[in-house]
Amino acid sequence: MSEQRPTFEGEVFYPSAEVVAGARVKDWEALARRAANDLTGFWGAEAEELEWTRKWDKVLDDSDKPFFKWFAGGQTNIVQNCLDRHQRTWRKNKLSLVWVGEKGDVRTYSYFALNRDVSKFANVLKAMGVRRGDRVTIYMPRVPEIVIAMLASAKIGAVHSVVYGGFSVDALQGRIEDSESRVVITADGGFMNGKVVELKRTVDDAVRRCPTVETVIVVQRTGHEVKMEAGRDYWYHDLMKLPLASGHCPTEVMESTDPLYVLYTSGTTGKPKGIVHAHGGYMVGIYATLKYVFDVKDEDRYWCAADPGWVTGHSYIVYGPLLCGATTFMYEGAPTYPYPNRWWHLVEKYGLTILYTAPTAIRGLMRFGESWPNRHDLSTLRLLGSVGEPINPEAWKWYHRVIGKGRCPIMDTWWQTETGMFMITPVPTMPLKPGSATRPFFGQEAEILDDAGKPVPDGEEGYLVLKRPWPAMMSTIYKDPERMAKQYWSKYPGKYTAGDAAKRDKDGYFWVIGRTDDVIKVSGYRLGTAEIESALVSHPAVAEAAVIGLPHEVKGQAIHCYCLLRQGFKPSPELEDEVKQHVATHLGPIVRPEKVTFVDALPKTRSGKIMRRVLKARAQGLPEGDVSTLEE
Ligand code: WTA
Secondary structure: OOOOOOOOOOOOEOOOHHHHHHOOOOOHHHHHHHHHHOHHHHHHHHHHOOOOOEOOOEEEEOOOOOOOEEEEOOEEOHHHHHOHHHHHOHHHHOEEEEEEOOOOOEEEEEHHHHHHHHHHHHHHHHHOOOOOOOEEEEEOOOOHHHHHHHHHHHHOOOEEEEOOOOOOHHHHHHHHHHHOOOEEEEEOOEEEOOEEEOHHHHHHHHHHOOOOOOEEEEEOOOOOOOOOOOOOEEEHHHHOOOOOOOOOOOOOOEEOOOEEEEEEEOOOOOOOEEEEEEHHHHHHHHHHHHHHHOOOOOOOEEEEOOOOOOHHHHHHHHHHHHHOOOEEEEEOOOOOOOOOOHHHHHHHHHOOOEEEEOHHHHHHHHOOOOHHHHOOOOOOOOEEEEEOOOOOHHHHHHHHHHHOOOOOOEEEEEOOOOOOOOOEOOOOOOOEOOOOOEOEOOOOOEEEEOOOOOEOOOOOOEEEEEOOOOOOOOOEEOOOHHHHHHHHHOOOOOOEEEEEEEEEOOOOOEEEEEEOOOEEEEOOEEEEHHHHHHHHHOOOOEEEEEEEEEEEOOOEEEEEEEEEEOOOOOOOHHHHHHHHHHHHHHHOHHHOOOEEEEEOOOOEEOOOOEOHHHHHHHHHOOOOOOOOOEOO
16 A cells, blocks of 8 residues: 555545554455456355355346345345354354443353343244244343344344334334334333433333234333333343243244344434345345454454444444454443543453444544543554544544544444445545545445436535445335335436435545435434424424424534414423423434524425425525525
8 A cells, every 4th residue: 555645635544554464455446446347246255255044046136126136045044144153163152242331230242142142032032922024123222132132033034123212202103103013122221321211111102002012021221110011011031031931043044135124214204214124135235344344353342332223233233243253342321421431441441442433422522622531541442433424524533643543544434224334435444534434335336416417526516326236225115115216216217316415526535415305413313304393293382393403513413493383372491491302202312402493484385395495594694595486
């Protein structure tokens, strides 16, 4: 790797000789070329590194676009590759999971132990009547049992639907309803910031309105008093003691294209979309991306600080690391509890080597100053990562200098729930530019287009599209395949429209700017304005509402609401607080609005659609753009 690459413009961080010496991929350009020239050859070779009960007939069947079928005809189960195959090697005794609770309690699982508990719980689920193809909703804190529940569901061929524990009753209810789950797995509560998050109570409220649910399995985490409904609610620890919960359970053989999970994510309408990922392609995609991008090795202690309830957790806390046979680390609580050095203390104490987190966390910890990380030995770290939103160069450089001590390359990975795996991302030996996710992953090609579908010149903003299929691509939207075809593949036929605005520079590096639709990213969490608006209008005082995201120093974006009051209600600071609390109660504390403004009118098109773009421009004192369709 030449250190002086005169063609790269802007601020560039070249990989050190040490990074290059230790890297799996030294010549990324050669590999990129090879994958570009032979997409199916590249992915076929990756798939060969994993176990299949029956080999695929075809790496990629694209006869029914955009419903691409990867490894069609192949049979496997992602759990066979996450757990079963490691039992036959020395990795059986390797740590699979190291978990630390907010209070400092520690639990560790070897690959053997994790496999045993997953098998036990798989037998429990079977005894509860869960069959292949059934959906199981998981609503849990960050404890090992969430990993066990996901894997147990996959092992028996069921389809898990994890709902992030920071969501509240309406969000949970909508997701249970859409998935028609008969079983919900939860906990009495979780610890966050020294407080108990009442998960069971939220489940009780949601389930009351969901007639499909027959069984609720409750993990005891906090030990506080919760209501257990006879005949419906069971303690996890009681079930795991039953003779039927044996440590042996065959792993269901799945078709490559059979669904592994559904994960609800916000879109342009109020109804979240159930993004479906399948066993085979998804498995190969996340295995290869984690291997190449975070260069995971047996010596590593890898920490993805996300929550398993989001796609980042699905792909890169739970499945990816286990596919790679890695040791994965998980921490239950808040980064600042009890002090802002908690994360750095964890890195030192557990000798963590890879840290993958979101820009909002970095900005949040940056505020407390360098003295907190500087009190700790962070020398075990060798790679850092970022995900969820664009990282501002200032935060990138702080992360690089203060946490990585200038030694650790930062993998800024751009991807989505829908893509399942990293799409635009560096590998450790690539020259890095702060704020750019660099280039498409091996085999992928991206492009920036204008409204008419013409590529915009380098340096100009446009719509980000992906040109080639990839194995972890979503297989469908649950119960609504048409919506997938329409939403992602119709704007530019044959190309995947990501919903993001971006630029490309002269070096072919991509700079993601943000969403072009009604999705906002708050602290990296993906939220839909429509879902928030519907929570707002469920408040008795609110007649109409519009929600936009505005820049926020730490959160990236914050939720700003504009509400039209019903007759008889007057604006007041008390009402503003009440409305904010209403949203938090219904959707979750992470969805609490930053600001609620009461207005007399909302800007609308003549056909009655709220023009959020205009609200956004006004709030920021920017030109309103084309307002020719604006109603008088
Ligand atoms: C944004 C999260 C810039 C983007 C994995 C995308 C990013 C949305 C990055 C998907 C990044 C994610 N740089 N923006 N490295 N990573 N995004 O589905 O707007 O929660 O469309 O998946 O997050 O959010 P999701």
